[in-house]
Amino acid sequence: MTRRQRVAVVVVAVVAVAATLAGGVVRNLPVLGGLALALAGLLFVVAGIVADARRPDTVIGRLLAAVGLSWSLSAALTNAPNRFLFTLGLVLFPLGLAGLGHLALVFPSGRASSSLERLLVRVPYGMALLGLPVIDAGECPECPGNLVGIDIGRGFGRAYYSGLLVAVLITTVAVLVVLVRRWSAASPVARKVLLPVLPGACVFAAAYVGGLLAELGLPSGLGDRWAVLVYGLLAVAPFVLLGGLLRARLARANVGGLVVELGDSSPSGSLRESLARALDDPTVEVAHWVPDRGLYVDAEGAVVDLPVADPRRSVTLVERGGRRVGALVHDAALRDDPALVEAVSAAVGLAMENERLHAEVLARLEEVRASRARIVQSADAARRRVERDLHDGAQQRLVSVSLALGMARASLGAAPDGALGSLLDQAAGEARLALKELRELAQGIHPAVLTEAGLAAALESLAERSPVPVEVVGVVDGRLPAPIEAAAYFVVSESLVNAVKHAGASAVSVRLGRDDGHLRVEVSDDGAGGARVLPGSGLEGLADRVASLDGRFELVSGPGNGTLVKVELPLGEIPCP
Amino acid sequence: MAVTVLIVDDHEGFRAVARRLLEDQGLEVVGEAADGAGALLQVAALRPRLVLLDVQLPDTDGFAVADRLAVTHPETVVVLTSVRPASDYGARLPADSARAFLPKAELSGPALLGALGAAR
DSSP states (O other): OOHHHHHHHHHHHHHHHHHHHHHHHHTTOOOHHHHHHHHHHHHHHHHHHHHHHHOTTSSHHHHHHHHHHHHHHHHHHTTOSSHHHHHHHHHHHHHHHHHHHHHHHHTTTTSOOSHHHHHHHHHHHHHHHHTGGGOOOOSOTTSOOOTTOOOOSSHHHHHHHHHHHHHHHHHHHHHHHHHHHHHHHOOHHHHHHHTTHHHHHHHHHHHHHHHHHHHTTOOOSSTTHHHHHHHHHHHHHHHHHHHHHHHHHHHHHHHHHHHHHHHTOOOTTHHHHHHHHHHTOTTOEEEEEETTTTEEEOTTSOEEOOOSSOTTEEEEEEEETTEEEEEEEEEGGGGGOHHHHHHHHHHHHHHHHHHHHHHHHHHHHHHHHHHHHHHHHHHHHHHHHHHHHHIIIIIHHHHHHHHHHHHHHHHTOSSOOHHHHHHHHHHHHHHHHHHHHHHHHHHHHSOHHHHHHOHHHHHHHHHHHOSSOEEEESOOOSOOOHHHHHHHHHHHHHHHHHHHHTSOOSOEEEEEEEETTEEEEEEEEOSOOOOOOOTTSHHHHHHHHHHHTTOEEEEEOOTTSOEEEEEEEEOSSOOOO | OOOEEEEEOSOHHHHHHHHHHHHHTTOEEEEEESSHHHHHHHHHHHOOSEEEEESBOSSSBHHHHHHHHHHHOTTSEEEEEESSOGGGGGGGSOOBTTEEEEEGGGOOHHHHHHHHHHHO
16 A cells, blocks of 8 residues: 555544544434444554555555454444445445454465465355345434345245354354464464464454354353454454564564674674574574585585475575575465565675675685695705705715725825825815714704604704703603604704803703693793794794694793793694604 | 625715725625615525615615514624714614614724624
């Protein structure tokens, strides 16, 4: 309905209420019953307009307004002096009742879901028209009378009336059965949507059945009081329907909360919980679309198969900028509120896109970390190769030269042949020195002992060659992955060099330990302290090397308090050589 | 009778110098091998009293060859040698009487015979 149509409907209903009152007063008719009906109609109209504004996608709002309008007009027209208008007023009341049944059957989607339901929607309208001749015009001598009215006191009229009552009874019972079955088959989520309306409609239909039984003179328990109950329930009906609609509005307000919640960059996984709250559906599932693999996965990366032919589950695709981001799998009852699901999936699109970008950034970071580790390891491998080349080439040849010189000197025999002998001695000495320097050079590039014998032997050899006493505490049994051994070794050797060269330490202590999958190395000295990790320094190189293995590097070096280097290296994923 | 020696080293230059050095000092070099496989064949064929065995070999390492010889020819004394000092090999050099270590730079007939003496 447009805004203008809504205003017009309300104006007509208000005018009908006024006309009921005025007509009754002017023509001196009993106004109370008519006024109650007109006001109840107005309530339905207002509820219908609110419903239509909230849910223009379903026929519910318009149907409510139509029911209300028909009752308001029924009240007003049965006060009219004209016989045709009076008769029209008479038939509008049962037509409104048929509309009420229609409402109960199609709430909340506005569509009948089976051919039986479609039949039960239509039949009462026909019965309302067929019933016009037997509608009781009431004890009203002033009224113009029913244009097509027949006497129901006897003969054909009596039979027609009774037959119609039985038909209405059967139809109402059928509606009641359909409503009860719908309720018992509904999922918990669906029941939340149906809660005030469907059970209310069942009670109303049951009361109506009771009233019909009483009218037919059959045992019905309450006798004439059924009529009071039916009209009482009728007065409550618009409030029940409005209540149901307000619940829907509250659900919509959840979408606003969801948008705020998702904006809070909540950790992955809570997206599902936020959604469950917003949709009031604890069974909701979030499926992320993986374009590379052409399938959906959940937050843990497990493949999700979207339900295809499950009447209780429904799928809403989530798109963003025309691209598929994922899908929500939820209770089929939520299909009755497509606007809510649409709003939620729009809000979720942003969050899912964020989740995907977050995952991508993490993957990139992982790539960078892996490549950093590879760079360090390939540098180590290159140094090992250089050391090996020196060993296999220059060092071997120099040893042979040195031995040959020794033999040449020896072949001169005991007779010291002046110049040649001393020349050979000098050459042998130079060769020995060159060999020693070359060995130290190779050692500095990459210690052979680390490759050959492992960390423990390498540290022992470091301690032996150190100019200051080095105490090594703790043992690491067996071999560790090469990058770990190299990192631990260089931490100790670099710290030793710093302790001796820069801090003037007189003693150094090395502590080794292995626990919870970590190798811990601590090097402390009694030197001057005040060491800092400066750009391009050896300590920075150590920190980088440790970081490349996801380790922890700590430097404690207050001036005058010595220096402590603490390193923790995870032994996890790196394979042993 | 002179002590027989087999020299195992992949460096031809070193083998030549070592052969001369040892022969000059009264040992009998009965053969040479350039790798681990050759060493095992030569020991079986020549039955030397002593094997001068380089740690670094192209096909395997001296430790593996020494382990094998200790089983097949327990009477043969193995002297491992390397450009590197013994400390570079740490615990891989057990204090085993049938397996001495001599840095290449210190190679001499008396040093080899000393190792042989220790083995007896």
